[in-house]
Amino acid sequence: MNNFDFYNPTQILFGQGQIAALSRLVPAGARVLMLYGGGSIKQNGVYEQVRQALQGHAVLEFAGIEPNPTYETLMRAVALVKAEKIDFLLAVGGGSVIDGTKFVAAAAKYDGADPWDILAIGGKVVKDALPFGSVLTLPATGSEMNSAAVVTRAATLEKRAFMSRAVYPKFSILDPQVTYTLPVRQVGNGVVDAFVHVMEQYMTYPADAPVQDRFAEGLLLTLIEEGPKALAEPDNYAVRANVMWSATLALNGLIGVGVPQDWATHMVGHELTALYNLDHAQTLAIVLPGMLRVRKDAKRAKLLQYAARVWGLNAGPEDIRIEAAITRTQDFFEQMGVKTRLSDYGLNRDSVDAVIQALVQHQLTALGEHHDVDAAASRAALELCL
């Protein structure tokens, strides 16, 4: 196990009816800005529950944070925060809204000349941030219990991440009931997103870390069991609860402590989203299987462990077991309604060229746990996904 520094102070209020706890969680006397997305919270009752719980608080609203939130939109929220002397933010939505709120929280307190630094240079320039909480409506990204955010600059199609311990949510409210009405596409995307988050931290090489391995496998097994049930039985509380908690634990830092991490699939996927506006989870479902096949030798020991412990594939030649495990993974993504080939989204060899060009331009040519995923390896992975 490698040395590590783990810290995660986000309070999680989990379960039915927990949105009412906002009345005590949001500091009395705070000037609150509630941030949300395209308005689905007004259809599913979450908006009403939140406003009800916040009666007696001074609350302004900022709507319209888009999927893959843009720097341009978020800077308008920063201007509002400053103009209205806001001192507490409340994100109500999925990963995009929470990621966007993290950027707003950091940018509102940033004293450098250009807030884009937070994304261009990284979280180390963040010294302080406005406090904020979240009400999660879409289990997927884990943003509700971590210190990372991804923001896209619309003007240049650059998708950038930052991390800072200043932007852990003070609290996040996870009520599985609010996910009953999610569109099928978002449920499928969320499960695939969580699954690949686990894989990025697990599918590397053995590092004498059996607890981290078993926690990761526990999340994968649970997502495989519960994900399809979430599609089949949308208002099964237990299923929704297990998917929601799994997605949070998939990226709250715990399973990744002390072990090597990969993230090549995410880096290549980000370029696909920036260029072609695919959903984040769609890009992961496309790229991961190819990446695993291309890097089979470096990942052999963990691929065999994954085949055995997650898919029950214990017998037969190693290469057959590995290929079967990758195929099962791909089938699972398809079962969740997320297509796994570039052609499913109207993309082709030209798109591969464009993605590789973007990776080179962004100097993303030494990816993965061994920093050996160069442009050729990314190309090979994508060509397996045509």
Place this chain on the structure above:
Amino acid sequence: MNNFDFYNPTQILFGQGQIAALSRLVPAGARVLMLYGGGSIKQNGVYEQVRQALQGHAVLEFAGIEPNPTYETLMRAVALVKAEKIDFLLAVGGGSVIDGTKFVAAAAKYDGADPWDILAIGGKVVKDALPFGSVLTLPATGSEMNSAAVVTRAATLEKRAFMSRAVYPKFSILDPQVTYTLPVRQVGNGVVDAFVHVMEQYMTYPADAPVQDRFAEGLLLTLIEEGPKALAEPDNYAVRANVMWSATLALNGLIGVGVPQDWATHMVGHELTALYNLDHAQTLAIVLPGMLRVRKDAKRAKLLQYAARVWGLNAGPEDIRIEAAITRTQDFFEQMGVKTRLSDYGLNRDSVDAVIQALVQHQLTALGEHHDVDAAASRAALELCL
């Protein structure tokens, strides 16, 4: 899954050489009281490392916190804290030292007439506490990353616990190397203690919480694998690291969220320690197997799951599988050098009478996840352990 409220802000610095980080973790300018036990830290080099890292800080010391720390001893530390205007505590030791430090932290800020209230009434009377960190020397209790403490009043042999979010350590340093020189008895005790902590949160009844189940099983499997290796290869870093991290995760709150919990074994075990001064882990190793046998029917579904997933016992009649799993558990404790019968410690039927009398006197006659472990059930469990 039941509703829950999870919060754990303790920062964990894990790995070799991390004690040096004290120089930045302890606030500059703080008046620090370093609390420790019987002086083993002066033999194993930890004392020197800590003092070295704290050069430039104002540090006083309080030595002599005993195993099963006593209220009487801790109140002397509280007096020193007040007299010397201490504003940061540093626990250097195992669970007893850290538990004791939690009580000192809370009692130093307690404004009621009698600090025993903190233990008699419970953590709800704790409004504030001195900040403190820990350097862990003995993986066992999980106190380094939770908000609970157990303290014994020597005068009355009462062993009482309190919990309060005010007493999470600000940080805990876990360097597996400092455990190389632990006596065999403490290594065995630590592994058994961690194992039973997991069992108290896992071995109840199914609650639609597959992630919590799998995390618990992952810890049990790891302790079973790594525990005996820690005895056989005392300076195997990876083994020590995995035992240490497992013991922390066994009781940092995570595996217990949203699920029923038992703790009957602990309650009965506490009386054994109070009456006969057995090590905490010894009492757990004695009581757990009997408790599981007595409560076999209420725990049947989880006992079968435990038999299958932890011990690989999948075939044959249910009762045979369950008995085999309990026997394996008992054998594992013995393998760790912790005896599992009252007679191994010179105790007999008279001791059972005394324990039951103490349980009745302390109104601990509705224990367990169903509150149905009455005096008769505790007696039956103990009689199976003679």
